[in-house]
Amino acid sequence: MKTPTISSASKSRIAAKTPTSGGGAASPKEWTLDSFEVGRALGKGKYGNVYLAREKESGVVVALKVIFKKQVDRHAIYDQLRDEVEIQSRLRHPGVLRLYGYFHDDKRVYLVLELATGGELYKRLQAEERFSEAQTARWIAQIADALRVVHENKVIHRDIKPENLLLDAEDNLKIADFGWSTIAKHKRKTFCGTLDYLAPEMLSDGVYDNRVDVWALGVLCYECLTGRAPFETSDSVDETHRNIINMTPRYPDDVHVSDEAKNLIAALLQKLPADRMTLEQVLTHPFVAKHAARERMLDAAAQ
Secondary structure (H helix, E strand, C coil), X not given: CCCCCCCHHHHHHHCCCCCCCCXXXXXXXXXXXXXXXXXXXXXXXXXXXXXXXXXXXXXXXXXXXXXEHHHHHHCCCHHHHHHHHHHHXXXXXXXXXXXXXXXXXXXXXXXXXXXXXXXXXXXXXXXXXXXXXXXXXXXXXXXXXXXXXXXXXXXXXXXXXXXXXXXXXXXCEEECCCCCCEECCCCECCCCCCHHHCCHHHHCCCCECCHHHHHHHHHHHHHHHHCCCCCCCCCCXXXXXXXXXXXXXXXXCCCCCXXXXXXXXXXXXXXXXXXXXXXXXXXXXXXXXXXXXXXXXXXXXXX
């Protein structure tokens, strides 16, 4: 297979990565597998695995994503991998998992990633079933702000969901997987993503823009508060499609969701993209603002 290449601009930014050579100004590294002490597996995916690793020279602990070249060729995902490297290497925001760089050998491509010790939001949701409104509001604000920067860089993520969001040691949420991301130079038609999180326009006329990420944020908010996706059904994939296109989400009788939270979700899950709330509006919405103000008060009291 061809090996992903990144632009010179991206390389210069990677030069400022955290795992750097000792002393003086940082410069791009020629990493090999021998540059790292590789530990336990953190997760397994369709195309490879992620391991805990430590760069020997700097001592920095990272996540090492190992992708098998045979799998890249078999599934014809070279362009997808190239875009993932190119996009994630140039995004800078606390809510976006850092990609420090990459290297390869005859059989594998290795992505050197920031370590998020809290693991997947999906696993946390499985364990806790649902989250409080205060916690949900905090995370929705973090992802909305991260997506704002993603979109400013002309990128559509296209697969916001709990499995692709990681928690750091301070319980902050980070967008982690850019495997389905694309440069948004014009409206797209590629069908991709995860069914429960797909926006209606991806299922109907197939033409969409970065507002599909806003829709997914609404699905995420609903799922965090209720423990289930708003349009899922046990009947069939076609029924889920119909629900996404036609149905207004209903709330479980056994879960209390405030009117403020319902208002935010409704504003994000508008069927027409033009009617959806903007990411800037999410950050000032009463549901988010109320809990953000409360968190600031608690932080001040703790100091």
